[in-house]
Amino acid sequence: MRRTLAAAITFALSVAATDAFAQAAMPRQDTAPPVVNATTQLPRTVRPTHYTIAVVPHAQSLTFDGNVKIALDVLQPTDKIVLNAVDMTFPKATLSGAKGKPMAAKVSTDKDTQTATFSFDKPLATGSYVLELDYTGKIGTQANGLFAIDYENKQGKQRALYTQFEASDARKFIPSWDEPNYKAVFDLSADVPKDYMALSNMPVAESKDLGNGLQRVKFQTSPKMSTYLLFFGVGDFERATKQVGDTQIGVVAQRGSVDQAKFALDSSADVLKEYNDYFATPYPLPKLDNVASPGRSQFFGAMENWGAIYTFEYALLLDPTISTQSDKQGVFSIAAHEMAHQWFGDLVTMSWWDDLWLNEGFATWMAARTTQKLHPEWNTVLGKVNQREAAMGLDSVATTHPVVQKVETVEQAAQAFDSITYQKGSAVIGMLEGYVGADAWREGVRAYMKKHAYGNTVSDDLWNAVQEASGTPIVDIAHDFTLQPGIPLITVESATCAGGKTTLHLKQGEFTRDRPGKQSLAWRVPVIAQSVGGQPVRTVVQGGTGTLEVPGCAPVVLNAGQSGYYRTLYTPQHFATIRDKFTSLAPIDQLGLMNDIWALGMAGLQPSSDYLDLAKRVPVDADPQIWGDVADSLRGLDRYYEGTGERQARFRKFAVATLRPVMAHVGWDAKPGEPDPVAIQRTDLIAALSQLGDEQVIAEARRRFAASETDPNAMPAPLRRTILGVVASHADAATWDKLHTMAKNEKTPLVRDQLYTMLSIADDAAIAQKALDLALTDEPGETNSAGMIAAVAGDHPDMAFDFASAHRDEVGKRVDSTSSSRYYPGLANGSLDPAMVGKLRAYADKYIAAGSRRPTDTAIATIEYRTKVKQDRLPAIDTWLKKNGG
Incomplete structure (x- = not known):
């Protein structure tokens, strides 16, 4: 799964970026009340082998009916069968054995443990049985379980259904053993509108017209896989395909937009060839779709369902009116990440969420490696430094955790999707590959894949395979970096x-x-x-x-x-x-050195001004990504200077003077044959100079925005979102109203979603409040509201947190259930007000389980860290600025 944050969905938010250098966490000392969510693992007395599922979705009423026949083995005598189920009722439950008539079961459910228990009058003997259940469930409006996405396009108002099960939401669609090490095969059928397309992990086996406007679609039997990888979708879709060997590669999108997925389709074909070779285990399913969906989530951007990857449109489609080179690279990287999971995660799956990094760290590393190999012109190799920094931001404080971590509850499983799991996991893999050699590493991965196909593993299975293939002892090194934090x-x-x-x-x-x-x-x-x-x-x-x-x-x-x-x-x-x-x-060592110097300076281990000494030595024509780092760092310092009056003005004078020559070198307009990194550099510089208050950049963005009414070339597609972001962040009431009208009138969901984010990044507090009020109306769409509030938090964290807390019932309906314990503290992450610490602790004591407070601790420590930096580090920057013309 490609994890995402609502505040990072569009480039517009980078204009209002939060401080990327202030990620921290510290331990809490206060006690917490007893809360739900005990250990969620199921008894080990029963194991499923085959699910036969039939569902009838009722999209308008947001409910569905289901029937499931679960072939299972009773491993030791027991008088009850316990499995996972959420928000379900069970009109009928029977158990059949090889002999004898079916037995009715008594049913009880437990909301806190998310289980259903089927009890019998006497213990069941060991052996094989079939548990048949009629049940009803709920269709949600956020991306968990079976959910609906409403959108409007040129064909009118639409509703599509999709599923999202990782980590623990298959239990909202089927009563199941919803744990990764309970693998089984699946047969799925669904009654859906006959003019709609239905999708699952496998191709359609047959379709039958039911004569009432519905069709019954039955899919081919899946391979043996974990419950969280099952997928179902239905809507007014189109599909485009390419053939790669025995595999049909497909992209699926809302009607009228499938052409915007052409780059994703072509890229997926290239990546599949590369992965078939790298893993030396051919992709085993007959098809591999990537399904584009309008909307967004606070938890993820894409999901690796086996044979049916689910991706939000902003991460898969390239709209010619607004998409940038960064978007194009993002589409490739995300597709490569999710496709890597088809082996690392789907074919071979971690036994439990403790080893989630086996999925996510490897897919992150593999995507970066493959992007660099297949698109060297993008020069993405420097990106591994930025990935490492994302992990180190969390790993340098007391509440960090090992790469291999202890997970007990549903919420802890959701919180495991963080930078330690993804970016540190990737960095450790890269370090060990460099240690043993790329060829030896690949041979170890190939052996691991062959040995454990269709099974479950722990981290040592990978280490042992690489050590045996390479002849180089790595297990102890690997343990040092994955079993302990820091x-x-x-x-x-x-x-x-x-x-x-x-x-x-x-x-x-x-x-x-x-x-x-x-x-x-x-x-x-x-x-x-x-x-x-x-x-x-x-x-x-x-x-x-x-x-x-x-x-x-x-x-x-x-x-x-x-x-x-x-x-x-x-x-x-x-x-x-x-x-x-x-x-x-x-260049990669320039970037690594700069990031070390920054971190060491902010921690007080060397002068904080040493970074500026390096920045002064960066030539105008340096690698664009070096200037990207300088721009980001200057923006981070600017956040620390907020509220300091003349001190911030002095710093901004220096920062603008540093970046303006680079902007002049790059220019506003693309040059023929311009390298891709330069196109990205242009947008980075415009965003940075806008935040730093450069009147030249702000005026030019406003001029182009105004001219675009009569001149379509005034805002070329690669700059349109960047220009709109500058205009939106510096908007007055009239400009905000104009952007609001644009958003309401937009009929392309991808563009519309981005415009509603633009409405949420204004510097002006009164206008930011208008965005917050708008977020709780029906207008933006159910999945945009939480992202709008998070966008406001970029510049107004205290306002956004107070608003969300005051309207918690309404906001909660618009936040993924898997994200709740981290969404609210995340809004406060950029606060510089020490009083926010008390607010966060009070909020956590009231609403967050004791075992799920790591995000709250992170937000608290971030505020304390930022306060310390502002107090202890900025004076050295002030002194340096006075000596160096600031």
Whole structure:
């Protein structure tokens, strides 16, 4: 599953970006009341083998009827069968054995444990049975279980149905053993409108006209798989296909928009060929669809249902009027991520959510690797540094968790989808691949895939397969980085050159932002060092210290190539030599160095102004992604300066003066043959300069917006959303009303959704309040409202949190059930008001289970961290600015 946040759905929100450098968490000391959600794992007395499901959705009433026949094995005598079920009633429940007449079951349900229990008068003997259930269920309006999406297009008002089951929502569609290690095969049929298309994991086996405007669609039997991978969808769809070997690749979208999925279709065909080769296990299903859906979720952007990937339109379609090069790259990356799951997650599945990273970390790494290989012109290799930073933001504080984590409840399973699972998991894989070699790593993955196909695994199954294939001991290193939390800190204690060699003395500690006196954990750390212009040298730092000899006397960079998951701290003298040779470093090492210096500076381990020393040395024609990092960092500092008056004005003067020459070099208009990274750089710079109050950029965006009424070229498609974002963030009441009219009149759901987000990013508090009020009406659509409130939180976190808390009943209807415990604290994440800490604690005590408070702790610590940075780090920035013309 490709996790997403509502505040990151559109580029418009980057104009109102929250502080990406303030992710933190700290432990809570207060006690919590007893709450629901005990351990959710089921008894191990019964195992299902085959589900035969028949459903009749009633889309208008948001209910459905179901019948399921579950073939199962009783493994030890028991007088009850316990499975998962949510919001269901059971008019009929019978159990049949190989002999004897069916037995009626007494049914009881437990809302808190999300279970249904079927009890019998006497214990069942071991053996095979069929449990047949008639049941009714609910169709939701958020992306959980079976849900409806309402939208309007040129054909009029529409309603489509889809399913979303990961982590624990298949139990809303079928009574089932809804745990990943209870794999079974599935037969699904559904009665649906005869002029609609129905979809599932497998192709349609047969379709029968029922004579009442309905058809009964029966799908082919699925392979053995986990419940969370089952998919069903029905609506007014179109489908386009391509053939890749024995597999039919398809894209499915609302009628009239399937052409916008052509890039996704072509990309999926390319990726499938690559993955068939890499895994050496051909994709086993006859078809692989990617289904586009209007709307959005606060929890995810796409889902890897086997043979029927589900993706929101903003992440799959490319609308020619508004899509950007970033969107195109995102479509490819997301498709590659979900397709990697067809092997890592679908064919081979983690045994329990503790090892979720086996799915998500691997798919994140595989998507990045494949994007770089198939589209080298995008130069996405530097992206692994940004992914690593996303993980380190959470991993450097007290409430972090290991990659392999303990999951007990439904909410904890939902919260496991975070940057540690995705980005740290990916970074650890990249580090270990670099350690054993790409070919050996691939052979280990191939062996793992063949051995465990259609089964379930734990992390050690992968480590052992790679270790055996490579002949290189990696299990201990892997355990260090996945079974304990935190980030190694490699300190270069000295670097001396003699006899044409530089000798480095290294010390391993731990990088943490909130525990300066913490006793360091121990890691075995693969380290790569390289002198400027030289060849890389490798070692493993273990036992807390290490010595490394590097040929030559040029400045030496640690973590050369940036494959390692650790921070590097240089002595002031060593840093100065690297700083002076900054432009001689490879771009990826420039980016890695800048991110280390930023983090170390904000943590107080070296001067916070050292980052600005590096930024001053970045040439105008540097790699666009280097300037992207500078722009993001300057925007982050600007957030810290909010409310400081003249101090912020001084900083903004410096920041604008730093970025304007780069903007002038890039220009507003694309040049023929321009590299793709430059197109993205242009939008990054416009967004950054807009936030920094650059009147030139704001005026030009307004001019182009006004001119677009008569000149269609004034806002070319690659810049349209960026320009609208600038205009919206600086909107007055009249401009907001104009954008509001555009949103109401828009008939393309993809564009319409983005316009409603634009309405939510105004700097002006009074206009932001209008967006909040609008979010709780029916106008934006059920799945847009929560995203609008999150967008307001980008600039007005206190206002958004207070509003959502005051209207919790109404907001709660518009938030995914899997996201509730993190959605509300997430709104407050950017607050600079210490009083928000008390509000969050009071909210958590009242509404959030004791075992589900990590997001609340994260938000609290973020506020405390930001306060500390503002108090302790900005004075050094002020001093630097005075010395350097700020």
